[in-house]
Amino acid sequence: MRVDKFSLCATVVLIGALILAGPAAAIKIRAVFSVTGPASFLGDPEKKTAEMLVEQINAAGGINGEKIELIVYDTEGDATKTNLAVRKLITRDKVCAIIGPTRSGSSLAVVPLIEKYKIPQLSCAANYKIVHNEKTGKPYKWIFKTPQSDGLAVEAIYAHMQKRGISKIALLSVTSGFGAGGRQELLRLASQYGLTIVADEKYGPKDTDMTAQLTKIKGTAAQAIVNWSIGPVQVTVLRNWRDLGMRGVPFYQSHGFGSRKNIELAAGAAEGVFCPLGAMNVAEKLPAGHPQKQVTMQYLKDYKAKYNEPLSSFGGHAWDAIHMLVQAIQTAGCNKEKIRDNLEQITGFVGQHGVFNMSENDHNGLTKDAFQMVVVANGDWALAD
Amino acid sequence: MRFRWSWLQTGIGPWPIENALMETTTFTSQLLQYLITGLTIGSIYSMVAIGFNIIYNVTEIINFAQGEFVMLGGLVMVTLHTVAGLNLLIAFPLAVGLVTLIGVLLDRLAIRPIRNPSVLTLIIATIAASILIKGAAMLIWGKNPHDLPAFSGRDPISFFGAVIQPQYLWVFGFLVLIVVILTLFFDKTIAGKAMSACADNPHAASLVGINVNRMILLSFILSAAIGATAGIIITPISLMEFDRGAMLAVKGFAAAILGGLGSFPGAVAGGLILGLIESLGAGLISSGYKDAFALLILLALLFFRPSGLLGNAQVSRIKRF
Numbered sequence: 001m002r003v004d005k006f007s008l009c010a011t012v013v014l015i016g017a018l019i020l021a022g023p024a025a026a027i028k029i030r031a032v033f034s035v036t037g038p039a040s041f042l043g044d045p046e047k048k049t050a051e052m053l054v055e056q057i058n059a060a061g062g063i064n065g066e067k068i069e070l071i072v073y074d075t076e077g078d079a080t081k082t083n084l085a086v087r088k089l090i091t092r093d094k095v096c097a098i099i100g101p102t103r104s105g106s107s108l109a110v111v112p113l114i115e116k117y118k119i120p121q122l123s124c125a126a127n128y129k130i131v132h133n134e135k136t137g138k139p140y141k142w143i144f145k146t147p148q149s150d151g152l153a154v155e156a157i158y159a160h161m162q163k164r165g166i167s168k169i170a171l172l173s174v175t176s177g178f179g180a181g182g183r184q185e186l187l188r189l190a191s192q193y194g195l196t197i198v199a200d201e202k203y204g205p206k207d208t209d210m211t212a213q214l215t216k217i218k219g220t221a222a223q224a225i226v227n228w229s230i231g232p233v234q235v236t237v238l239r240n241w242r243d244l245g246m247r248g249v250p251f252y253q254s255h256g257f258g259s260r261k262n263i264e265l266a267a268g269a270a271e272g273v274f275c276p277l278g279a280m281n282v283a284e285k286l287p288a289g290h291p292q293k294q295v296t297m298q299y300l301k302d303y304k305a306k307y308n309e310p311l312s313s314f315g316g317h318a319w320d321a322i323h324m325l326v327q328a329i330q331t332a333g334c335n336k337e338k339i340r341d342n343l344e345q346i347t348g349f350v351g352q353h354g355v356f357n358m359s360e361n362d363h364n365g366l367t368k369d370a371f372q373m374v375v376v377a378n379g380d381w382a383l384a385d
Numbered sequence: 386m387r388f389r390w391s392w393l394q395t396g397i398g399p400w401p402i403e404n405a406l407m408e409t410t411t412f413t414s415q416l417l418q419y420l421i422t423g424l425t426i427g428s429i430y431s432m433v434a435i436g437f438n439i440i441y442n443v444t445e446i447i448n449f450a451q452g453e454f455v456m457l458g459g460l461v462m463v464t465l466h467t468v469a470g471l472n473l474l475i476a477f478p479l480a481v482g483l484v485t486l487i488g489v490l491l492d493r494l495a496i497r498p499i500r501n502p503s504v505l506t507l508i509i510a511t512i513a514a515s516i517l518i519k520g521a522a523m524l525i526w527g528k529n530p531h532d533l534p535a536f537s538g539r540d541p542i543s544f545f546g547a548v549i550q551p552q553y554l555w556v557f558g559f560l561v562l563i564v565v566i567l568t569l570f571f572d573k574t575i576a577g578k579a580m581s582a583c584a585d586n587p588h589a590a591s592l593v594g595i596n597v598n599r600m601i602l603l604s605f606i607l608s609a610a611i612g613a614t615a616g617i618i619i620t621p622i623s624l625m626e627f628d629r630g631a632m633l634a635v636k637g638f639a640a641a642i643l644g645g646l647g648s649f650p651g652a653v654a655g656g657l658i659l660g661l662i663e664s665l666g667a668g669l670i671s672s673g674y675k676d677a678f679a680l681l682i683l684l685a686l687l688f689f690r691p692s693g694l695l696g697n698a699q700v701s702r703i704k705r706f
Contacts, residue, residue, distance in 0.1 A: 038628060040523075040528035041528050201667070201673075202673035203667075204675075204676060206629060207623075208426055208429065208619060208622060208623035209426055209622060211422040211548075212418070212423070212668040212672070213672045215418040215419060215422070215547075215668060216415070216667075219415050232623070243539070243548055243550050244418075245541070265530060265532050267532060268539075
């Protein structure tokens with residue numbers, strides 16, 4: 001028994017020593033990404049990007065000589081788990097700032113927590129309500145986000161339709177947070193662009209076939225289809241569209257389609273499909289004078305060299321978040337109030353998904369010009385005119 | 386009712402006669418398309434439901450890893466056919482064989498070692514197995530969906546204005562094949578009859594010299610093989626990724642309940658009906674509520690016939706679960 005007690009004490013002392021001896025001056029950043037689970041294809045590139053960037057920054061001497069300590073928590077795409085993780089890293093890890101979460105549902109779920117504990121957060125999720133307090137009509141004080149809001153993607157798509165003389169459209173959306181958020185914006189903005197919605201169809205995130213929904217649309221006068229979903233369903237729906245011989249009805253995907261993997265999986269069905277994407281997805285195709293040409297090409301090169309896999313649009317959101325945060329920390333250190341103020345004052349930040357101009361009334365800082373309309377041609381993206 | 390109503394409505398519209406006629410033909414072809422799609426999705430649900438029933442009949446447990454067999458079938462096939470480049474005719478039986486082996490392992494490692502098993506413990510063991518299999522699949526195949534080439538090309542066949550993907554025909558064909566083989570197996574072979582005997586009364590079956598443990602193993606083999614087949618033939622239509630199993634298991638389970646848990650023709654009917662409700666509901670009423678229609682009909686049916694469409698009330702009273 002004595003021995004047991006002794007070893008217990010020894011362990012406690014040892015752990016204590018380890019904690020004290022840990023890197024004393026490190027800037028603690030925590031990221032919450034859905035690395036596994038249904039949205040893992042979003043969270044995985046975000047995690048890889050964040051880790052790569054922190055490695056780069058630390059190798060170059062950190063921020064003002066202080067190293068960044070980044071730990072990525074896995075939310076499994078689950079709002080409850082995100083909430084628990086965020087609570088833990090605020091109360092126990094005592095972080096300077098939070099990156100993520102990945103999904104809109106999870107991000108909305110932690111809004112009250114962030115506001116209560118006053119931690120600067122850079123969300124990597126799309127829904128505009130993350131940075132828009134509906135009660136005050138202003139952004140939440142402590143929350144920023146890097147991905148373009150759904151509304152901007154919708155505007156980019158609608159503007160393109162208007163240019164092509166389309167007036168009647170059919171909507172397709174998945175019954176998840178992403179699909180529902182997009183659908184809401186599609187419905188809200190249609191009249192501003194002179195568009196009539198003649199069909200509004202939905203499908204489940206794990207459905208095997210959307211032929212029924214498309215057949216219904218085929219029977220309407222729709223001149224174009226907008227689909228709002230992520231994951232395998234956005235590929236299946238394209239195949240069904242092709243098989244039903246509906247190529248004559250132009251197909252617009254959301255910015256969630258932003259991975260070359262999807263073109264590959266569509267097995268030819270993606271040809272001619274339109275989609276609004278951030279500049280980083282078409283880095284090679286951008287004209288030399290484009291403001292984002294340099295940063296996007298650099299990211300592309302680094303990511304490919306390190307992970308040897310195609311770049312995903314979602315990793316770019318983490319890139320923007322990390323770099324803006326680092327810029328804010330430069331002068332603020334770990335002073336949360338100051339980090340927040342610095343984030344709000346960011347202007348002309350050239351990122352992967354656009355040029356950010358934050359302000360008191362805009363914690364996203366992007367306009368619809370952050371999207372390039374892209375068309376799939378010969379199995380690759382091409383800039384659409 | 387719905388059909389006639391819309392049909393008339395297009396007739397009384399302000400359009401000229403030809404236009405109204407065209408409208409009606411598109412509506413019939415639309416309806417046909419819903420039926421075809423519904424039957425295809427339903428066939429897959431049927432196969433999953435059959436898998437549930439075979440294990441349920443012999444062991445009285447609901448195998449929650451049933452959806453995982455489907456997922457594994459698709460993903461193993463992707464590795465053998467697309468990655469390793471094996472011919473379809475070789476890769477198909479090999480993939481089914483490998484998944485069957487996992488079914489055997491599930492029985493040997495998770496089900497049999499449990500001492501004094503209660504039905505509930507066994508069911509929990511299958512839930513654990515499904516989580517394990519799903520996690521392993523995520524590590525092996527990654528998180529992205531995978532694709533298989535369609536068995537006989539992707540050129541759709543036109544059929545009275547509706548479109549049939551050639552892969553749909555494979556799905557129907559395999560459902561028919563599975564039904565025929567299983568019917569022959571249960572009616573004509575000793576092993577099949579012994580299995581039916583276990584399903585009726587395991588104690589009496591063991592008294593007349595049937596090795597019940599072997600029959601349980603056989604039930605896992607059959608279920609895994611049928612699940613794997615379903616996974617392989619659906620992948621060219623809907624892609625496959627590591628966490629697809631759960632949804633298919635839920636739908637297959639609903640189909641099994643709808644048809645009457647344990648009833649073999651019930652599973653086929655239940656799956657097809659479920660698929661049709663989803664497809665017709667999505668097309669004619671509202672696609673947002675299609676899963677709700679399926680559940681409503683399931684609940685309504687269970688209210689009037691607690692043992693399911695083709696289930697036997699007396700048999701289900703004897704069962705422990």
